[in-house]
Amino acid sequence: MTLAPFNFSDERFADLQMLRYRLNGFEKLTLNQKRLVYFLVKATLYGRDITFDQFGKHNLRIRKTLEVIYSDLRIPRDNDDFRALQVYLKRVWFSNGIYHHYGCEKFKPGFSADYLKTCMNIVDAQRLPLREGQSVNDFFEEIAPVIFDEKVLTKRVNKVDGEDLVATSACNFYQDVTQEEAEKYYASLKQSDNPEPPSYGLNTTLVKEDGVIKEEVWSANGKYANAIRHIVYWLTKAAEVAENEDQKETIELLIKYYQTGDLKVFDEYSIKWLQTTGTKIDFINGFIEVYGDPLGLKGSWEGLVEYIDEEATSRTRTISNNAQWFEDHSPVDPRFKKKVVKGVSANVICAAMLGGDEYPSTAIGINLPNADWIRANYGSKSITISNITEAYSKAAHGNGFREEFVKDPQTLELIDKYDDVCDNLHTDLHECLGHGSGQLLPGTDPDALKAYGNTIEEARADLFGLYYMADEKLVELGLLPNNEAYKAHYFTYMLNGLLTQLVRIQPGQQIEEAHMRNRALIARWCLAHAKHMRLTREKGFYELVIDDYDELRRLIAQLLAEIQRIKSEGDFDAARQLVEDYAVQIDQDMHQEVLERYKKLNLAPYKGFINPWLLPVLDENGEITDIQVNYSESYDHQMMRYSTEYGTLI
Incomplete structure (x- = not known):
């Protein structure tokens, strides 16, 4: 029997297109590994209502x-x-x-x-x-x-x-407090002589009651208790089938953190999670990324269940094995470099389930933990999600986007040849090395950049990856086929930052999202300082021209050095000026043209995913004997089912 080809694309509505991702190699997992995945999946889906309430x-x-x-x-x-x-x-x-x-x-x-x-x-x-x-x-x-x-x-x-920013943001992290009050409250908690500060405010709602500011802790005995108790139940079952003792202890520390809400326990868990090796299955579960908070403190709940893509992981392991070389040869001030790079691990993984702030829209790469002192002392763990990038690539094939915005035949040929491999490699460099590179100077507050911190950090990691994309070391390591390939990515990155990402913004709006600001900052700064890169309208439409890629790399190195200085010294004023000057405002005439050119392609600017439905096969005693993967569930059915099965807070 011939199986029908997997259909990556699904329905479309508003500015969104739904995709499906395939669980490549799931059938090769052992029964115990499949059980572990299933229990972690349940723990992931029970966090959904938390994210809704936080937003x-x-x-x-x-x-x-x-x-x-x-x-x-x-x-x-x-x-x-x-x-x-x-x-x-x-x-x-x-x-x-x-x-x-x-x-x-x-x-x-x-x-x-x-x-x-x-x-x-x-x-x-x-x-x-x-x-x-x-x-x-x-x-x-x-x-x-x-x-x-x-x-x-x-x-x-x-x-x-x-x-x-607090009073004018609708996110549910603050109640009856102002930005000034919130910043003052958290500043009062910090001890300048503490080399291992917890991530203050990460798992709390800051409220003012009867004139007193206090925190409501998100825990199994606090806010979101009903959802968290369900998460803990399934994490407990996952611990029983863990692949080794370290993984079991990791899960148990996460359970302890959920039960107590103690951020010191969260740091213990993060370190143990970093140090756990020898497993095929891994996960992210908790209050993690702070992009949803205008002050960059509160962690949105997210979940991800994953298993290693062994073949693709050879690429990221090559990068992580050479982490010290990349750090040593970075174009930043030696004061800001790590003398010894510790604990860098990187895997290419397949997502088995997306949840919370990672669903339906998800990142293609992740680097954790976020605490700077843990990164410095213990390292970081990076992932690139291969079955998600596969779905994006399949959906974009032949859609006419490149041909509309890249008119030069030679450049288009270069992009067609190399951009996919370069795009994956840049994600690896960004996550594996970029976020883990550099160091804060002693005494620098990791939150010193405040509302600009997320944009500066994303720019730092992107610049690190961009700088090394053009290095012959990547060809030497077998990661790129030749010394010309990187030009494909330089072009598409600059094009995106200057023009094409504007399709995601409504007319009259400015750039708000941290990743978009990061890309705009880099591309616009380079354009402003380049002699041989320009936007022209000689043919009646905006077109990017890059005549000197060596010059562009020198500019990337210069900006990376400055961004690292800003991060390492906690220079708020410089961060603010860079972001406000290059990353926020939009030329409305250019924006209108880009929107009109994009509209005729009839594409959705945003993509998201329908999760596979993992169904346990049970024997007569109720024991799991296999996990079936079902790809047929519709978007509406999945969302209504999730609200029914995993609705815990309403």
Whole structure:
């Protein structure tokens, strides 16, 4: 029997296209490894409601209300209002709330407030998430401004310089406190003589009650307790089938952290997770990345279950085995280099399940832990997710994007030959070495760059990768085929930072997201300082021309040295000036042209993923004898199932 080819692309709505990823080699895992994956998957899916609540305090009740309407067959379906509500709900599912997952602006519903009110009065009121004693109409009056009024809770994360970033951000990490109060509170906790500071504020909501500022801890006995207890249950089962004793101890430390909320235990867990080797299965589970907090302190909940892609990992191991050489030859001031690079490990992995802030939209590479002192003393662990990059590549094949924005035939040929391998390699360099490179000077506060810290850190890692992409060492190590290949990536990176990433931004908006700011900063700074790179309109449209790639590499080295200095010295003013000068504002005429050129391609600027459905096969005693992988679940079914099976906070 001939199997049908795997279909990577799925449905499309709004500015989104859903993709599927394949669990390559999953069938080769042992039964015990499959059981471990399954238990970790369950622990991942039970964190979903936490992310929704973190991204906005009304998100869960709005989601539940829309799901009740969507699933009630008494609601007429063959009309524009219902179809608009369906699209709105799909966007809410995708973004873990009512704000765009990338731009952070609030969605504009295509249905009216009156339509929502009518639907809410048709469905069974007992199914709606009403507060005790609350009527349907009172509940409607509570959520209607949040959904429909553009002036109410406008952005999930606001980063506009000069505004109170806490008061103007709708994310649910702060309650009744200002930016000044939050910064003052956390500054008071820090001890300048502590060489191993915890990540203050990572797992708490900062609140003010009766004039007193305090933290609500996210733990099995605190906020989000019901979700966390379910996570702990499945982590406990995972510990019972761990691949070795170190992995078991790692999981047990994570359980202890969830139970206590103690950040010192989180650091112990992070170090143990780093030091655990000899396993095929790994995972990320917890309050990790801080991009969702305008102050860069609070960790959004995320989960990822993974297993090693052995064949592809040879590439990242080559990089990590030469980590000291890359550090020694970096073009930064010797004061900021690590004398001894410790504990750098890197794997190419297959994702088995995405969750929380990694679902449906996910990173293609991750480097952890984030604490600078752990990186300095113990190293870091990096992953590149091969089955996710595979899905992106398959979906992009032949879509006309390159041909629209790259008009020079020789450059296009170079990109067609080398950009995929270069793109993967740059991700590896960024994650494996870039984030782990360099060091803070003694006494530098790791949070000194405040709201600009995430952008500067991403720029630092990208610049590190870009600088070495053009180094003959990569050809010597067999990572690139020749000394010309890197030019493909230099061109597409600069093109993206200057032009093509603008397709993800609405007209009139500025650049907000840290990764987009990073790319804009690098490309625009290089353009401003280059003599042989330019944007032209000689043919009636914007076109990038690079005549001297050696010059471009010298500029990348210069900017890397300055970005590392800013990071190492904690130079807030310099970080602020770089970001505000190069990474925020958009030329509106250029933006309009890019949007028009992109529109004619009929592509979705954002991609996300439908998870595979892992189904246990049980014997007569209820013991798991295998795990089946099902790729047929629709996006709507998956989201409704997740809300039913893993809804713990509403």
